[in-house]
Amino acid sequence: DSGVTQTPKHLITATGQRVTLRCSPRSGDLSVYWYQQSLDQGLQFLIQYYNGEERAKGNILERFSAQQFPDLHSELNLSSLELGDSALYFCASSATTGSGSPLHFGNGTRLTVT
Amino acid sequence: AQTVTQSQPEMSVQEAETVTLSCTYDTSENNYYLFWYKQPPSRQMILVIRQEAYKQQNATENRFSVNFQKAAKSFSLKISDSQLGDTAMYFCAFIRYSGNTPLVFGKGTRLSVIA
Numbered sequence: 547d548s549g550v551t552q553t554p555k556h557l558i559t560a561t562g563q564r565v566t567l568r569c570s571p572r573s574g575d576l577s578v579y580w581y582q583q584s585l586d587q588g589l590q591f592l593i594q595y596y597n598g599e600e601r602a603k604g605n606i607l608e609r610f611s612a613q614q615f616p617d618l619h620s621e622l623n624l625s626s627l628e629l630g631d632s633a634l635y636f637c638a639s640s641a642t643t644g645s646g647s648p649l650h651f652g653n654g655t656r657l658t659v660t
Numbered sequence: 661a662q663t664v665t666q667s668q669p670e671m672s673v674q675e676a677e678t679v680t681l682s683c684t685y686d687t688s689e690n691n692y693y694l695f696w697y698k699q700p701p702s703r704q705m706i707l708v709i710r711q712e713a714y715k716q717q718n719a720t721e722n723r724f725s726v727n728f729q730k731a732a733k734s735f736s737l738k739i740s741d742s743q744l745g746d747t748a749m750y751f752c753a754f755i756r757y758s759g760n761t762p763l764v765f766g767k768g769t770r771l772s773v774i775a
Binding site for chain 1: 695697702703704705706707710751761762763764765766767768
């Protein structure tokens with residue numbers, strides 16, 4: 547158990563809809579990362595937060611947004627969903643930002659857009 | 661930008677044998693960290709091993725060891741005494757020592773351990 551909690555585990559929704567994925571980092575970790583893994587692909591970095599502030603941004607679509615709350619949990623919002631957004635979305639946390647702190651991953655949220 | 665390349669999309673190994681997974685990376689940085697993550701069929705991402713670039717000694721974790729060649733920008737993973745539970749996707753990953761940059765992953769190598 548990595549200590550990172552993601553909910554829900556599975557999500558099935560229709561095109562055009564909006565969903566929210568939730569992540570609770572490991573206790574004490576200040577940094578949260580979101581990654582997208584499409585079928586049989588590697589992990590694509592979406593966005594990183596550190597102690598409530600956005601720190602780095604990857605190829606995140608404008609239809610996607612995220613935030614980290616004062617209690618350090620994070621939410622990833624996906625709107626105007628398209629079939630191509632179907633993927634496994636991972637949240638990961640680390641103690642610090644950069645500096646080699648290993649990322650600890652949640653079990654992911656599998657999103658299916660129909 | 662940093663890139664990570666895993667040139668072996670798929671590999672297989674007999675149980676109890678040794679296998680080596682390749683990884684190369686491209687960076688102009690001198691200080692950085694390298695990781696191998698394992699993703700079994702359950703889809704969890706599990707940290708296997710970590711290497712600091714400033715350490716010449718290769719990291720080892722039980723049956724897992726790395727061959728880190730900094731000048732060649734190579735970071736291979738050796739799995740000894742392979743077990744059926746080692747069947748998984750293996751991802752090599754890179755992160756700069758400092759700065760707000762994310763962990764960059766390779767595309768992965770699918771390893772099958774055969775009984």
